Amino acid sequence: MTQISGGQAAVEALKAEKTEYVFGLIGSATMEMFDALYDAKDINFIGVHDERTGTHMADGYARASGNTGVILAGQNGPGTTNLVTGLAQAKAAYTPIVSIGGALATGHVYRDAFQEVDQQALFTPITKKTWTAPSADRVPELVQEAFRVANAPRKGPVHLNLPRDVLSTQAEYGPMLPPKSYRPVGATAGPADAITRAAKMLADAARPVIMVGAGIKNTGTADRAIALAEAFNAPLVSSPGHGDAIPFGHPLNAGQTGPRGNEVASRLMKEADVILALGTRIGFNATFYSYDNINCDAAIIHVEQEPTAIGRYFPVEIGIWGDAPTVADQLRTEAEKLNNRAKAEAWTESFKAERQAFLTRRDAEANVDNSIIQPSGLFKTLRDVVPQNAAYTMDAGTLCLQATDKLNYWQPKSLFTPLDFGLVGFSFAAGLGVKLAMPDRPVVSLMGDGGFGMTTSELSTAVDYGINTVTVVMNNGCWGAEKAYQRDFFNGRYIGADISSPPFDKLAELYGAKGYRADTLTQTAEAIEAALVCGKPAVIDVMVDPAALYSFRRDSFKHRGG
Template sequence: GRPRGMEFIMTRHESAAASMADAYCRVTGRVGVCCGTVGPGALNLAAGVAAAHNDGIPMVVITPQVHSNRCYPFKGSQQQLDQLGFFKPITKWNALVHCWERIPEMVQWAFRVATTGRPGPVHLDICVDTLFQVKEEEGVKLPNPERYRPLNPPAGDEGALEGAVELLVKAERPLIHAGGGVLRSGAWEEVRELAEYLQAPVTTSVSSRGVLPEDHPLLLLPKGAGAIYAESTADVVLCVGCTMAELEYWGKPPLWGDPAAQKFIQVDIDPEIIGLNREVDVAVVGDARLVLRKILEKVKEVTGPSPERITNTQYRQAEKDALAFVEEAARSDAKPIHPARLVREAVEFFGREAIVAVDGGNMGLWAVNGVRVYRPRSFLWSTDMGMLGTGLPFALGAKLAYPDRPVYVLHGDGAFMLNNHELETAVRYNLPVVDIIGNDRAWGMIKGAQHTAFGDRYIGVDFGDTRYDEMARAMGAFGVRVEDPADIRPALEEAVGSGKPAVIDAVIDCQVNLEPPLFQTYLEVALMDCDLSGCNP
């Protein structure tokens, strides 16, 4: 028969398909593609597409539409829906395709828009009668990408580059803050070289972890005490590929310096992002990798390498002091299992080459604080959307891209249940990821928020004691329940040794899980400007 070309991966739910395409793009840098069926199936894609849109992940989303002479406006067709209108706010661009001749053109335009400027998802809605038209391939022209979309992004205005260099070489406490645009551009080596030359500490957004190995002496862990100390006291900040949104506290004091005293250089491929949340002193519109190369060249022309700065030692000490309680918790032998111990066991077992997908609320915060990332594009989390249920689909997308690398998930039982059916997908395609569940039998983050506001009065947050290990075995995967921290490592060894997709159902301390690291900080930001006087702790 005819060659099929690309491999088609069938999921059990369209939302998972979108998240798998998202993760494939995050770990490879290549555009992800997903599709769903008409009407309800298209709606099911939406959550995953919206998460990719918020994080700037290029994706081509394809949906079928009812017959071209019966589609929106309403004609009473079964499963008829204004899919263009529905996807419009969560994509960069979308279009309805009425005739087969335009499919190549529309696909080319879709990839062009998805990858140009700030990346993001695009959507093609194709009428079903168009899909069933049979035509000869000879009449279809398929030009190379360089013939229909720009492959050389802008590298920054010379005047702006000079202004950035002038501030950086004069700075006493420079800081480089690297966002997701650094990973999308592949600019991690440029960040390292510039940081080492200037002896500037590097902080990252949560989504861009792995820009530098997290044991590099200049890297400060995101949202940690060392990072906040550096971000609030730097006299010059070079912000690269970051929107400075809510998780960055919009670039405002007290987590960042006073704009009157702290100079801010912002580099972004999208001019609409610059100055969006924090006023800038120098704006550089361009690709992160190309701009950083130019800045480094110009810095070297006017100054030699900086000696180590005493402030860097102070930042690292602040980070170490603040993490002392997490380090102690990670050695806990308590039963039920301490979430920090569960995370530490996984990190040490899987090692530096692993890809980790973090998902969920409070268990996700324990993971964010306990995980260490050593390679770019190896940490997966739905950052800006905060979407639950992405963990397992993210892991499957990553495993499809890198079958020889270890891939594991860290999340809570609530998040696991939102896409647990994709274990069958993992079994069917022989994708041996390890799914580690911190089982507190609750919506941990919501319960923690209720605990903060109302003491021990809870509503709508507690689950029954479900055996997720048995569920995994029923789908053909490996499954084991762990209740003693001494059994975590043997369970991990057995899971990997099985050669199957695996679930480790670890029973964690539900009281400890009510307040993970940074929980109160996130809660304060989320409830900012809310009147809490009616709460009764």
């Protein structure tokens, strides 16, 4: 038994979890933890300038690495309240994050003390679970419980409040438990009878489609989804935000489907007679919960590790509660026993031709000649210049939504977006986390000028810790999505839509990063090439046509008659 403080015990528990990075902002409420981190040579501390963006870094790191992201808000009250947006984002993305916040001393609770807020109540609705440590001797147990819950299917963020007196109190502790003793392991297979029926349904289909999501992407099992698609000669589409689940170059890959996907993948979903949903909820961004985006007559086979997701939005013919790659293997094995797998040949060959024509047309129709940079020309430039092993992070917003399916993702885990939370201000910070997880790969973060303006202080973090990402600011001088809605549905009655910003290239230089400005596509290409090899964090301020706006959520304004 060893007697140490609760703060030291918390760090020892992080070490037992093999924690590689802790993102955080120092505060007086958790000084015992920070002092213990000083001696924790196996843990790299990344000091951030805002707890929100630090949480986005933890989010990006966790998604890219497959590990658990850790964020430490050093101060109770305002330090922890700044975590809210980042944790809500992580919950929508099912990202495993352990959030630790300093908390008011237990003797001061309910006394209107300095910086008092009910942190237990605050974080409960935006996490999988929230705890407040009652005593120092419980700290290791609760840290380990936090990692266990964050990583249990379905994954997500958790939050642990550590009061000042709990962190400073000495207690006796035994050896920390190894994660394997309490963390979930293994995969879940689907029931044999359901697998047999599903395989026969796919084999008999004339127009089969396999829709893959995070259950394939996050497990790094594209090869197993591809083997399944090849066995049934079926096209693959991906849910929005997971366009990298299948490598771009595979001939059965149609790309992202849905209202924000491409026309080829979206048509497949609208015409398919059998849809295998493999590790995806068939959720909002893929369908808008409407049969406008999925064939109402299609038989759906839904494979999900979260049982409450099966058939939640669309009725299914067969629901299989199981791990997506494991069920994919089961179905492929079953396919080998069947003789009529070529039934979908005409459908699949037609799709391949249509897909190739779409890609050719996408390049041919890109506007590269206009004196003002157009989104289609910018996206073509990115496709041409950015290396195939690059990873992209994106914000929400009209330009990033246009970009999502206009870029090519050559290997899994190349696309990181806010997903269903639709957050502006995510991309740059998340990209820093992705880069720490993938130091040998280029990381390109796309943002609008509004979103980047929210997060520029983290340029200091990037410079101080040598996190060399390339941020492309698509600068159109406005909040593009909202301005498009005001233009299309409110007779151009603009209010709050236009914004001003400093020259981001010069701002980057002031922070010690590398800055570039691009007014033409030629300058953009040259800047990207230079930024990728400059050896510093880089920001490219790209002047994009402010009139090149698009209303994505036209369904929300049908009442306006636009």
